[in-house]
Amino acid sequence: MDDIDTDRIDEAVLALLHLGLHDEGRTWKTFDWEAMNRLHAKGFISDPIGKTKSVVFTEVGARRAEELFRQLFARRS
Template identity: 45%
Template sequence: MSIPEHIDQDKLAEVALAILALSARDDKFGTRAWKGMDWALTDLLYEKGWIGDPKGKQKSVVFTEEGAALAELYLQKHFSK
């Protein structure tokens, strides 16, 4: 899948990062989340510097420090009541 041109990629990236936060867990490598998202979305998050390289056989992605902080912020911003 590619991201359609009429979609705001910044908003999409924020929401995708927030959704990843729902499955995020800390381990010895940092904060990880299962990468059950479309490749175009994980590539977009990687390009923004919010997650490590999503390509590979691992079933999870590692958040960068910035990405971990923003994930929680965006989760509250887009989904809090």
């Protein structure tokens, strides 16, 4: 599977992270580690490495996650 677009994967993971949003901008980090590391490198989330079970969205990451969530999963009328 060499023809995988990791940017599109990252966008989908970021959008799905929006579903796990809970207090203080935190979200559960239950996705592929490589994708989580790329999202951190892109400045969307805090460092996923550690014992906590969640990460924190950056301001830009929270905004982009919501945009992508609506773009990918909202019903169009």
